[in-house]
Structures are given as structure tokens and as C-alpha cells.
Amino acid sequence: SLHRIKASGLKLQLCTNETQATRENFVKKLRALGFDISVAEVTAPAPAACRLLKERGLRPHLLVHDDLVPEFAEIDKTNPNCVVLGDAAENFTYANLNEAFRLLIGMEKPVLISLGKGRYYKETDGLKLDVGAYMKALEYACDVQAEVVGKPAKTFFESALAELGVPPEQAIMIGDDIVSDVGGAQQCGMRALQVRTGKYRPSDENHPEVKPDAYVNNLAEAVDIILQQL
């Protein structure tokens, strides 16, 4: 399906909330699986956070996965004036959480940037708490509201559109997550299709707030429809 999109001349951007690996490693994995994808075709929370940090002159303390740290290589991290939170997994220790908390509570106006707000996810050895749970813990302790830079944040989709160089009304999001993918893209002015695969649940079709522009059974069908309408 990706190949057919590219062959048609349409532009393509992959939007992921992956924060346990750099885009380089994420793309390496996809290429190993046979997908013809480059790093420039991937929008992910960490680069979006880096742009935000640079724009606002913020120096982060990172509480993220070891494998994500290289994404912040060019960011000044001395004398931190904000905390960037990702899915730190094994780095979510009592000591590390207290350290991030102390930095935040010591700021006149605490700035907490979260790379996502997922509740949990499944790995081969079972369900794991996602970054959103730890975000809520720090929000409550510091009485602040985190700034979320992953999907469904508007800024995230704006970044993807900027990479594509197209206005929102000329872009279509295809995703399996009714809130993060469909809702986020629509709030940004894009149309959005929900695939009935992956995270999709029949109950999504009764979602109280988000309604996709259309449902498709899978990615291949989404591509069929889009190419027919060109």
C-alpha cells in the first residue's frame, strides 16, 4: 500500500507516537520488514519536542528511554528549566521520578513537556503503564498541566503537514486510533479515515466526540479509495 501511494505521486508521512527509539532505529526496523521508508518521512514526538524546546529557549531534564536520548543530542541540557517526559520504561524508577519532580517543583513556573499521553500498551511480557500515567503523577504532584507534543496534539499534525508542504485540506490521515489519529488530524483541519484493524474496536463507531470521515476495512482499501478519487 505504501508503495502504491508513492508510485501515484502522492506525498506520504508516517505519524508515530513511538518514544522508545530514535527515528533512525524505528526506520531501520521498518526497512528490515521490507518497507521503503526514510527518516524524513517519519514524524515523531521527540523531534517535535526538540523544535518546541529550541523555539522557547528551554533546556530539558530528560526522563525518557535510553534509546531516545540521541534525538536530543543537539539540545542544551545544562541547568534545566523544564522536564521532558517520554515512555522511559525501566528508567521510571522511584529515584528518577523524584528527581524530575524536584526539578519541576523548584521552578517558579514548572514546564512539563510530555511526548504522549497514552494510558498503557501491550508488550510480549504483558501490559505496561504508558507515559500518560507518569505524566498524571507529575501533573498532580506539581499542580501543573503538561504540554503534550505527540498525537493527538495539533502541533504534532502541523509538523507533519510542514514536512509534506501541503495545507491540511489537501491531506488525509489514515489511522487505527479514534482519538489520537482521527480526532487529532481532524482538529488540525485534515480529513481522517479509521481503519478497522489494529487498535480499532467496534465501540469506536459510537465515540461521543470523534467521527471519522469514513471507515475502511484496512490500509489497502483506504489506498484504493484515495487513488480512485485522484
Added chain:
Amino acid sequence: SLHRIKASGLKLQLCTNETQATRENFVKKLRALGFDISVAEVTAPAPAACRLLKERGLRPHLLVHDDLVPEFAEIDKTNPNCVVLGDAAENFTYANLNEAFRLLIGMEKPVLISLGKGRYYKETDGLKLDVGAYMKALEYACDVQAEVVGKPAKTFFESALAELGVPPEQAIMIGDDIVSDVGGAQQCGMRALQVRTGKYRPSDENHPEVKPDAYVNNLAEAVDIILQQL
């Protein structure tokens, strides 16, 4: 001051949110400091939780401080159907949090009982996240609301009154925490004095929701006033 209250014939109950030690050890510490206090004179979250567990036939998975575990000695903990959360300190590991989460999310109707909802506290080596932060993390991940059994929960003050054997209108709470002590006791129908020591902050006197029945400079002054009015 405690001695003067007891000598007057008034009944006394200490209400603490301590969840890092059994009442036995808590009382041992106070006695070593010269206070004439017995275990029966202490109301604490863990015994309140035990009463609730027994009443509702709940079998807890404990995520609490090692030193608190003996308080749950007589509770059936096999095949857990709820999670009891305390200030687990070093036991707040990534693995332990995921374990508690998995148990909750696997329940048809998750039951999360929290021994408090404090945001943070200070120890000699710095500020620490309190149980409330971890409660918020699990609440968000499981989409549940925890039942809080420590102060300011109404059931907590009802337990203390039951121990004393007096109705709320014949009891006075003296405390330094505007919300947990004063607000909690008043919601239970008691009168409450705030001492201008300990956690007290001048800004408490402009609290948007809670207004003590009176302010006193310290515990000794509170006892003076109470004994004068007998």
C-alpha cells in the same frame, strides 16, 4: 498538652496519615519522645482500610511500604480482587507499578483503595512524591477513581469517633492541615481548630473552601481554650 487533656478526663485520639509504619512502631517512636500514647489511641489509614476490606469481602494486592505490611497480617490476600496503595517509597518500582496496574485492568470493575492522597512530602534527603501521585497514575491508566481511606475521608474521621465513642458534635479536631485535618473533620460534623504551626501557611486563612472554627497559635493554646470552656 496531651497530658493536660487526659488529666481533664477528656477522651483523646491521634489521627495520622502515616503509612510508612505500623501503629505499633509509630507509637514506639512517640513514646521514646516522651508522649504517653497507646496504640488504641491512634487512628491511621491502614486499620481503616482493613475494616473496609473485611466489610466488603475484599482481598487486597498490597503496594505499600514493607514496614506497613504487618497491619494487614489478618487479611486474606490470596487471589486479590482489589489493590491497596500506600506510600510504598522504594517499593514504587516500575515492575511493582505495572503489576498493580495489570491486576486492576484485569478486573471487571477495578477497585483501588488508597491510604492517602498527599502530593509530596519532605524528608532529610529532599522532597519525595507521595502516594497521591501514584494514585493518579493508576486512576488514569485504569480509568477508575480510587477510594481514599486516609484523612480527609469522612470514613476516616468516623472511625476515630467510633474509637472515642462520641458523636461528632461533641468532638473537636486540632490540626495543622487546612484540607486534610480541618476540612475532613468539619465534613464529618465535627468542629475543627487550625494551629498556626507545622504545615500551616498564612495563605491557608484565605482558603476558598475551608474555614476553621477558630485559629490557635499552637496546641497548648488550643488545650487552654478547650479546658476553659468545659
